[in-house]
Amino acid sequence: MYERVAVGVLTLLVSGLAAQEPQGLSSTPEEFEAKLGYETGTVTLQGGMATIRLPDSFRFIGPEGSRRLLTDAWGNPEGSADDVLGMLIPSNASPLSKEGWGIVITYDDDGYVDDSDAAGINYAKLLKEMQDETRAENEERKKQGFEPVTLVGWAEPPSYDAAAHKLYWAKDLAFGEGAEHTLNYNIRILGRRGVLVLNGVASMSQLAAIRTEARSILPAVEFNDGHRYADYLPGSDKAAAYGIAGLVAGATAAKAGFFKLLWVGILAFKKAIFVGLVAVGAALKRLFTGRSPALGSQEQS
Numbered sequence: 558m559y560e561r562v563a564v565g566v567l568t569l570l571v572s573g574l575a576a577q578e579p580q581g582l583s584s585t586p587e588e589f590e591a592k593l594g595y596e597t598g599t600v601t602l603q604g605g606m607a608t609i610r611l612p613d614s615f616r617f618i619g620p621e622g623s624r625r626l627l628t629d630a631w632g633n634p635e636g637s638a639d640d641v642l643g644m645l646i647p648s649n650a651s652p653l654s655k656e657g658w659g660i661v662i663t664y665d666d667d668g669y670v671d672d673s674d675a676a677g678i679n680y681a682k683l684l685k686e687m688q689d690e691t692r693a694e695n696e697e698r699k700k701q702g703f704e705p706v707t708l709v710g711w712a713e714p715p716s717y718d719a720a721a722h723k724l725y726w727a728k729d730l731a732f733g734e735g736a737e738h739t740l741n742y743n744i745r746i747l748g749r750r751g752v753l754v755l756n757g758v759a760s761m762s763q764l765a766a767i768r769t770e771a772r773s774i775l776p777a778v779e780f781n782d783g784h785r786y787a788d789y790l791p792g793s794d795k796a797a798a799y800g801i802a803g804l805v806a807g808a809t810a811a812k813a814g815f816f817k818l819l820w821v822g823i824l825a826f827k828k829a830i831f832v833g834l835v836a837v838g839a840a841l842k843r844l845f846t847g848r849s850p851a852l853g854s855q856e857q858s
Contacts, residue, residue, distance in 0.1 A: 586653045589630060593622040595646070602642050606664065607753060607780050612773045615645045615660075623661065626652055640664075647770065658759060658767070660774065666751040668795035669786075675717045675724075675801040684711060687806055704733030712740055712764055715805050722747040722786040723775055726805060727768070729761060740764050742771055745804050748780040749788040750795060752804070 595616040600609050603620065611617055618626065620641055627638040630653060638661075645660035646652050652659050688708045695705035708730060715726035728741040742757030742764075755774065759767055780786070797803075 586651070589625075590651055590653060593618045593626060593646075593652075595622075600643070601781075602662065602664075605781060606784050607748075607778060609645070610777050610779075611645070612777055614648050614770060614773060615777075616648055618644050618646060626659070627661070645774065658757075658763075660755060660757075663754070664751055665754055668751065668797040669749060669789045670747050670752055670797045670800060670804065672717070672719065672722065672747065672801050675719060678715075678802045678805070680711070680715050680805070683802060683806060684708075707731040709738060712742075712761065713768065717801055721775075724801060724804060725755075725771065725775070727757075727764065737761065740767065742767055743805075744771060744775065746775075746778060746780070747786050749784050749786060752797075753778060753780070 595618055597611055597616055600611065600617045601607070602609070609617065620643060623641045623644040624638040626644065627641065628635055640663045642662045642664060644662060647658065650657045688710075691706055691708045698705060708728060710729050712727035712729040713725070715724065717724045724743075724745040724747075726743050728743070730739040730741055732739060738761040740757065740759045740761045740763060742755075742759070744753075744755030746753035746755075755771070757767055757771065782788070
């Protein structure tokens with residue numbers, strides 16, 4: 558039985574904004590970006606939980622700069638970025654440009670995720686479960702005025718590194734009758750008390766570029782001593798109620814915070830993703846609080 562899952566280091570790879578000037582800016586885009594507070598080199602996340610050794614291809618902005626970018630420039634509602642610990646922004650593109658995107662960082666403190674199910678997961682079967690669930694909820698989405706959502710398949714099949722305790726995968730999504738599919742790129746880094754979560758939303762045409770950049774982030778982000786996966790104390794530390802299959806199936810997506818962030822930068826898609834994924838939220842919550850899908854593996858209860 559799945560329980561609610563809090564969002565880990567939600568790293569949301571976001572699609573670029575539309576070509577028009579971002580909404581919510583009281584200064585020029587150049588002036589706005591200059592005040593975001595870019596950092597390079599090595600940064601430590603709030604509370605000392607994790608360290609990011611930034612590759613040259615990324616810059617970091619802290620919680621306040623992230624809040625301003627997410628709400629003032631990218632049009633998210635006030636309060637939607639309250640849990641953000643920071644963002645990673647590619648060095649070769651402005652986050653205010655059409656080509657720009659970013660990585661939003663938050664933390665999931667739902668506990669230690671047992672990865673013992675990883676080797677036995679049938680990802681083809683899991684994908685079918687996810688597709689069926691998404692399809693079943695489309696009628697309700699239509700009633701609420703939202704476009705239907707189709708989980709087309711894996712844009713990149715799930716892969717788990719048991720030694721590093723890091724997981725990544727990507728989904729190909731279609732919203733309504735839109736010709737351009739949406740890429741949802743995901744990375745999870747397991748720790749002692751929670752998960753660093755990296756989620757990306759972009760167009761499928763950006764898959765190759767985002768795949769390369771996302772892979773460079775995998776070794777760059779690490780939990781610090783006392784917070785690492787190996788530091789877990791059974792019987793003393795909190796354990797999550799889901800395993801690797803739950804992460805892939807969307808356990809972290811069941812928390813409202815994921816949906817508050819998932820529409821970041823959706824101006825490029827005229828907010829089609831936002832209206833679709835908000836409606837998906839209720840379905841995912843029911844999926845992970847009401848029953849366990851047939852995954853071909855055992856989950857923590």
